[in-house]
Amino acid sequence: MQKYKILKDVLDFAKNKFYKYDIENPSLDIALLASEALGVSKIQLITKEYVSFDTLNISDESIQKFLYFIELRCKKNSISEILGIKNFYGLDFIVTNDVLTPRPETEILVEKAFNYIIKNNINNINNIIDIGTGSGCIAISIAMLLKKQRLKSLKKIKILACDISEKALEIAEKNAKKHGVLDMIEFQKSNLLENINKKYVENACIVTNLPYIPEGDAKKMSKEVLGGDPSLALFSGKTGTDLYKKLFTDLFQENSNFYTINSCFFEFDSGMNTDNIQKKYYEKLLDDLLKNNQQKNITFFADYSGAERFGKIIL
Ligand SMILES: C[S@@+](CC[C@H](N)C(=O)[O-])C[C@H]1O[C@@H](n2cnc3c(N)ncnc32)[C@H](O)[C@@H]1O
Missing domain, CATH: 1.10.8 (Helicase, Ruva Protein; domain 3)
Known part of the structure; x- marks a missing residue:
């Protein structure tokens, strides 16, 4: 009773x-x-x-x-964990313990990348690649935005969503189906660019939010962050920079197979602006890797708190 x-x-x-x-x-x-x-x-x-x-x-x-x-x-389970749904860019995404719960700041990455694609460079971009797609929030939001534009030239753009985690890809596919963009996105299991056909990378715009937390920080993190999100989606070596270092080296080192990308938008740890160590690291790394590229344009932009958390590489 x-x-x-x-x-x-x-x-x-x-x-x-x-x-x-x-x-x-x-x-x-x-x-x-x-x-x-x-x-x-x-x-x-x-x-x-x-x-x-x-x-x-x-x-x-x-x-x-x-x-x-x-x-x-x-x-201390989060609301998204309890409900299995998280709103991102105005869309409800299915989330489970196999994917990172999308964060509001990543919406800035989507918006900047989309504006660049649509306003500046639509004719020069063949594909959009979301590396480490997780719930699919980046690829799917961009697909939805492109769909709304209904431009003829958009037809040729393909979206590739990849992740090292098969379980994450299953969730991402479910989300793409839920939002009616399954036909616009190809899903691929891949460790960074390892299984990605070179033709996809040709003139691609990469939009990526790879793990960026230093492994040692696990101890300091609240149960709310650690409990719901898989470690695979959070940590990236001792300084949090291992995965982007590998990605940028694969993309940009002189004899790289993948050198022909159009652009790359990426999210990293701002360090809350106290001492933006990762930004400084990527500035130097990209400068070294792209020292012979006269066209390169590397800029950084801030999140809602004013801390620089995103990088934009235009080639
Ligand atoms: C920070 S989460 C981002 C998820 C989603 N893109 C977002 O913004 O909410 C990072 C994602 O990268 C994936 N990942 C980790 N290592 C990877 C690797 N070596 N290659 C491809 N994906 C990887 C994780 O499985 C996880 O889904």
Whole structure:
């Protein structure tokens, strides 16, 4: 027999529990969890709090589900982990423990890359390659943006989404299907560029958010970050720069097979602007690798906090 009779009963229970466990945005989290488990909107939470569950036609199972969600949140599972959905660039993405939950700052990477592709260089770009696609959020958002443009010249552009993780690719494909862009994207298992056909890399725009956290930082990270996201999506050697170093060396060293890319947009660790070590590292690395390329144009741009977190390489 259910002990909760009206909406307010479970809401008060949830609020007290979140207060006890120091949950950051209790009202927002409760609204999101209640919407999924109980099927009530934010407005209903306020206007119908004294209405009985019977009248609202909310079953005991739904109440149990809501209480279970509250428990999970108190154990520091993130909302996206609990709901299995994360909004990115206005689209809902399926997320599981096999993929990184997309971060809002990566939307800046998508926007900058898309603006570059569409405004500056559409005729010179054959393909777009998302390396380390995870949930597919970058490739799929770009596909959706391209679809909206409906330009004739866009037809020739192919999107390739690759990842070293097969499980991530499965989720990315599901997301592409969910958003109706499966036919615009090819999925490929690959360790960086290893399995990518050279023809794809020819005049490609690479848009990538590879792992960039130094391995030693694992100890300092909260359960919320470590618990939900796979290590494969987070860490990249001792300084967090191993994967980009390998990618850029493969792309740009003198005798490289892949030297013919058009551009590359990438995200890295800004170090919160205290001392942007990774930016300095990539500036030097790219300068060395591309020293004989007179056309190169390498710039960096900032995230919402003003910290430089993205690189743009135009060749
Ligand atoms: C930081 S996550 C980014 C996921 C998604 N692109 C995003 O922005 O939310 C990095 C992704 O790179 C993948 N990855 C790690 N090492 C890789 C490698 N050597 N080659 C290709 N992908 C790799 C991980 O599996 C993970 O999906």
